[in-house]
Amino acid sequence: MTTYSAVRTTGIYCRPGCGAKPLAENVRTFALPAAAEAAGFRACLRCRPYRVAGPIAVDAPEMVCRAVQLVIAGALDTGTEAGLAARLGLSSRHLRRLFHDHLGTTPDRFARSRRAHFARRLLDDSDLTVAEVAFASGFGSLRQFNRTMTEVFRAAPSELRERRRRADRLAADGGLTVRLPFQAPYDWDAMAAFLGARAVPGVESVRDSVYRRTISLDGDAGVLEVRPGGDDHLLLRAHLPYWEGVIHVVERAGRMVGVDLDVAPAVERFRADPVLGPLVAARPGVRVPGAWGPFEMAVGVVAGDAVGGLVRRYGQPVPGLGFGLTHLFPAAEVLATGDVPEVVRELAARVVAGEVLLDGGDDLSVVPGISADMAARIGLRSGDRDAFPAEDPLLRRALEALGPAEGDWQPWRSLAAAHLIASGRGPVGRRAGGRSAGR
Incomplete structure (x- = not known):
């Protein structure tokens, strides 16, 4: 299972294989980027954990996996945690507890993190405008997009676009x-x-x-x-x-x-x-x-x-x-x-x-x-x-x-x-x- 390492002294979290070598006593581990972000850490600029797969472990409880798939399908784009819980036959409190215990975050934070990470990849890889990236990533407004990206990555979307590496861009002959x-x-x-x-x-x-x-x-x-x-x-x-x-x-x-x-x-x-x-x-x-x-x-x-x-x-x-x-x-x-x-x-x-x-x-x-x-x-x-x-x-x-x-x-x-x-x-x-x- 993938674990993300977060360093208390720097406030940064990294994916496995990052070259950073912090002291072991300063490191916390998280199962998902969303959990590290919920704890106040930001993504490493060197290893860029938003660019790698962050899958759910196959041994997570079945109900958690079903809830995750509904979130991924957009259940929280316009809906609420209460509506998601009702669809699964659970109370909102029980759903949040399941997410906290097994994923280290809440359904809302999980959804927001996935949207932000996807948007960051589009800013790196595509030539879509910032506004197009916002709506392509499931954000309801540019204001919400700017606020979330600044919260997760500590920078505005336009600044993140300027940081992209030349090798990231995927040239597309149509589409x-x-x-x-x-x-x-x-x-x-x-x-x-x-x-x-x-x-x-x-x-x-x-x-x-x-x-x-x-x-x-x-x-x-x-x-x-x-x-x-x-x-x-x-x-x-x-x-x-x-x-x-x-x-x-x-x-x-x-x-x-x-x-x-x-x-x-x-x-x-x-x-x-x-x-x-x-x-x-x-x-x-x-x-x-x-x-x-x-x-x-x-x-x-x-x-x-x-x-x-x-x-x-x-x-x-x-x-x-x-x-x-x-x-x-x-x-x-x-x-x-x-x-x-x-x-x-x-x-x-x-x-x-x-x-x-x-x-x-x-x-x-x-x-x-x-x-x-x-x-x-x-x-x-x-x-x-x-x-x-x-x-x-x-x-x-x-x-x-x-x-x-x-x-x-x-x-x-x-x-x-x-x-x-x-x-x-x-x-x-x-x-x-x-x-x-x-x-």
Whole structure:
């Protein structure tokens, strides 16, 4: 797990590997930058901790992980901690206590820190104006933006822009390019193979190690591309109708490719497992794949090969994109009333009604036609860290080859499943853009 070191005598906190060497008695450690900032420390100008991944530990309580994902999705941009707590079935006091005990900060401070860190990266990497950076980062006003950036970084946004290093700027031939930082090691080949084998025709593709997909922002079409970047980041290029709130696009893309969790505790435990140990040693950077749209992914699971026909019939056409991208995925409201398989219509109707959230905490047995294995496949990519889709063909093949019994893998069976599935794949590109029966 990543820890950030803060020095009492200087008021500065650093990421691991920083060259500063303070006296041990002057150092405090924090799990997250937000916690160090809440304690009054500011980011080091040398190691720039805002530029590296600050994922949540995979062994954090499930409720904390769900709350974090809701915050990342923008629950506190206009909402309140009380509203977030109610959505999780908790009191505000209990939610704040969970955040304090496990993350060292409050939900509001966590959200504010993430917005500020994302804005700082945009100031470094992009040529967006200061005002564009403010609204792209989820701030409601320039005044709020200036106040928060000065509080977190002790400098105004215009001054921070002047400090950026020449190597930071990401030149983009159209669109906006940003880094998706991760904690090494990270296995992009395994991730791209998984996404490519389950790509929704017309909506997603993987070619030449680049994942591409269409997205809808308030009904307007956009395109995302994710590709390898450097030793500690992927590159995301976004072609969007507007930049307001792009922080949530970037965060969702990061969750989709599994850069948002610190899997080190689970990996360390798996190393001693007779089945998983050799797999982890061979590919330590395997992550659990997420999904851009949980509803889209769930429909792909329950509809199987019919999902392409649903897209062609009900999805909004987006011409001229290339790479096999032709449509937006149809909304739940459309499929809930369409001439579609009954299980798809039931799922869509319950999503529209708010009865199914697809956030990793649903009981999908309430949806007629969704089997236990379908539910596990959906859970795997929806944030349920203990989902295990035992009937996935690649996973089943791996278990037959490596050993029939599941080890003591709870509560991280999703990561165990990702390793088993990855063990049955060759290099990315062999089946890029294709489909597998297991989705």
